[in-house]
Amino acid sequence: MxxxxxxxxxxxxxxxxxxxxxxxxxxxxxxxxxxxxxxxxxxxxxxxxxxxxxxxxxxxxxxxxxxxxxxxxxxxxxxxxxxxxxxxxxxxxxxxxxxxxxxxxxxxxxxQINWSGIPGLKEYVGRYGVCSNYSANTVEYTFEVLKNLKPGARALFTQAPMPIKCPGAPQKIVYLAADHLTKRGIRTHCDVRFLTATPAIFGVPFYAKELVKVAARYNVPVSYNHNLVEIDGRKQKATFAVTAGDQQGQTVTLDFDMLHVTPPQSxxxxxxxxxxxxxxxxxxxxxxxxxxxxxxxxxxxxxxxxxxxxxxxxxxxxxxxxxxxxxxxxxxxxxxxxxxDGYGACPLTTAYGKVLMAEFIYGGKPTPTLPLDPRKERYVNWWIKTTGLPMLYWDYMLKGREAFPSHNTAYVDPAA
Ligand SMILES: Cc1cc2nc3c(=O)[nH]c(=O)nc-3n(C[C@H](O)[C@H](O)[C@H](O)COP(=O)(O)OP(=O)(O)OC[C@H]3O[C@@H](n4cnc5c(N)ncnc54)[C@H](O)[C@@H]3O)c2cc1C
CATH class of the missing domain: 3.50.50.60 (FAD/NAD(P)-binding domain)
Structure with a gap:
């Protein structure tokens, strides 16, 4: 042929x-x-x-x-x-x-999302509280689990080693979940934790400093260098390998009612x-x-x-x-x-109605589109995330049209 x-x-x-x-x-x-x-x-x-x-x-x-x-x-x-x-x-x-x-x-x-990369993930995702925003087939189950959490619940959120799609996404859902539980009046009765395989909360230090404060505000402990390696869905237990620090080489097994998994990717x-x-x-x-x-x-x-x-x-x-x-x-x-120039952006949903818009280029230099301090969580950024960016995607990007001049300038901190 x-x-x-x-x-x-x-x-x-x-x-x-x-x-x-x-x-x-x-x-x-x-x-x-x-x-x-x-x-x-x-x-x-x-x-x-x-x-x-x-x-x-x-x-x-x-x-x-x-x-x-x-x-x-x-x-x-x-x-x-x-x-x-x-x-x-x-x-x-x-x-x-x-x-x-x-x-x-x-x-x-x-x-490529490697669902088979963690024993138990493929088998249990979509059941026993094991959920993931990383696929259209599993994302709706995340909210189903979240809205059914009861006082006393243990909710674990994981982040796989890089590379992953949208490196901020694993923690965005942590803050939404914590805010959701706060609004229901049960946050202080639930144990919410973020366990990431990475050594820092975010790859760009300029934004990481602010995100550490957001996690602390919600009383969410962050465990770094903790890589999810096994899930037992029926027993609702998640095992993490510790890859650096005092406990390096050890594994930690935690009980959960909700386990939001960022699957390994390649x-x-x-x-x-x-x-x-x-x-x-x-x-x-x-x-x-x-x-x-x-x-x-x-x-x-x-x-x-x-x-x-x-x-x-x-x-x-x-x-x-x-x-x-x-x-x-x-x-x-x-x-x-x-x-x-390496531009990327991560609209970090730090609460319902609030987003920290992390925009940056190669070398981790912040390059906001709006002439505002990009470290601040803002309602306008929530509007951009929920309404503006979907419009930009479907009606401009995918149609080959330019929405506004594609130019971002480096942020200079007036206080520095
Ligand atoms: C939970 C989550 C949150 C995210 N949040 C954000 C965010 O807030 N902001 C942001 O900018 N980005 C975000 N992203 C990332 C964003 O979706 C991706 O970066 C973007 O879609 C990458 O575009 P792409 O065209 O490279 O890949 P994709 O959009 O994934 O498209 C890849 C295409 O290739 C096709 N394909 C696969 N294999 C083959 C093959 N063998 N032959 C032919 N075709 C093939 C697939 O069918 C698919 O249509 C998020 C992603 C996820 C999963």
Whole structure:
């Protein structure tokens, strides 16, 4: 069977794939393009709202659209999964055995969630109080468990080692849960704990200092270097390996009524084992141009890219224009630009009605969009999180439109 060919082939039609395809379509005035997206999924989720769904503040159905309705006009949708990459022959193969060749490849299949990475997780998630905001199938159960907690309940929230989607998400649900219990008048009668495999509460010290105070305000003890390694759902026991500090090498087993799990995540296996991967398994691209370091007709963005930014849809919003401009540079035989500065954003839901908007670039430099002290929890940020950003995602990003100038300036603390 002769291989199919597309000029630009996009692997993954999530936040990144749809945004790139839509922007390419919007900017093709001079050179018409033949674009295809490979993605097997029927549904596309705005995953950034999963925290709100888990907190009972957003409907799951409002996070979902049919993938078919998001594929831009005149972009071919290949409804299958890529199984291997052969960049030396500019081709990919699909699970049905088809080969597709390309002139340019954009790799954005997201992160792989390793549900089998913790014994007991796959078996018990969705039962016995074991919940997770990290999948559309399990996120609604989080609020079901939360709203049924009784005085005396023990609620544990975990964070897996990096890399994970939206590194702030594991603690966002802690604060919503603590606030929910406070509003029900039973917070002081419940034991709420946050156990993270990381050595700090957040990777950017500027924001971490504030988040430590938020956890303390809710009387939530934070255990660092505690990695969830086993779940016994029936007995409602969770075991953690301590990876640093006085108890290093030991395990700690805790009882729970609610266990919110951030599952271990990695680059997708088919990326990890391909010639496109770096040593960590992610696509080996330049941090600023997002061009592959060896295969110059290959780009990657979003969660699958081997860049040091926070893996967020916010990052995709800033990466996609760079990838699109660079594809057009290559089509015109021009040099690529290094326009991506590592921007990522984490709207930390610190209470119902309050968000600390953590925006930053490579090196952990804070770069707020609004000219306000970004360390403060604000109602306006809650509005942005619950209303503004979903609008920005569906009506602007995924349609290839610019909502406002994509420029963030470094924050200078007036008190410093
Ligand atoms: C609980 C949670 C909270 C979050 N909170 C935020 C937040 O507050 N702010 C924020 O900006 N971001 C947040 N995110 C992260 C955000 O959703 C991701 O960073 C973003 O979706 C990444 O886009 P992507 O296109 O790289 O991957 P995805 O959007 O995950 O899309 C990947 C696509 O690739 C497809 N695919 C997978 N394998 C293959 C294959 N073999 N072949 C072809 N296609 C394939 C999938 O079907 C999918 O459509 C959160 C995520 C979660 C789970």
């Amino acid at each position: 002769a291989a199919k060919h597309h000029q630009i082939l996009i692997v993954g039609g999530g936040a990144a794939g749809i945004t790139v395809a839509a922007r390419l379509r919007k900017t093709e005035h001079d050179i018409p393009l033949d674009i295809a997206i490979v993605d097997p999924a029927d549904s596309h989720y705005y995953q950034a709202a999963f925290t709100l769904v888990g907190g009972g503040a957003y409907d799951l159905e409002d996070t979902r659209r049919n993938e078919a309705d998001l594929i831009p006009q005149d972009v071919t949708w290949v409804k299958d999964a890529v199984s291997t990459f052969a960049p030396d022959s500019n081709s990919v193969s699909l699970t049905d055995g088809t080969t597709i060749t390309y002139d340019y490849l954009v790799v954005c299949p997201g992160l 680059a997708p296996d088919f990326v990890k084992t391909s010639p496109l991967a770096n040593t960590t398994g992610f696509v080996d691209v330049h941090a600023n141009s997002l061009q592959h370091l060896k295969y110059k007709n290959v780009f990657s963005l979003g969660d699958a890219a081997g860049t040091a930014n926070s893996k967020t849809a916010a990052a995709v919003r800033k990466q996609a224009p760079v990838v699109v401009r660079n594809l057009r540079h290559l089509l015109r035989k021009e040099a690529v630009e290094e326009g991506y």
